[in-house]
Amino acid sequence: MSEERTELGRELEAALEEVLGHVRGETVLPCRIVDDPAAENIIALRKRLKLSRRKFAHRFGLDARALQDWEQGRRVPDRAARVLLTVIDRDPEAVARALSE
Secondary structure, eight states: OOOOOOHHHHHHHHHHHHHHHHHTTSOOOOOOOOOOOOHHHHHHHHHHTTOOHHHHHHHTTOOHHHHHHHHTTSSOOOHHHHHHHHHHHHOHHHHHHHHHO
């Protein structure tokens, strides 16, 4: 076995140093916060748009059963769904237009 360090090994070592620095509070890593997927927020969004669960799901290309599970707290939307819900919250007509074209 060679004792020579490879490029991949050096990259892994640097990445682990970055993680340890973050855990120790020495390094701030970039992140993007996606809106809270809490059930209450999803229900409030749908009610603000005055849509039934079925109509909301149909209008925005979501699975009605998944929407029900999110609203009842049985499941949490994955990252892509949270992003879509964020965009719906901020500009529902843009999403509706994009899906209708």
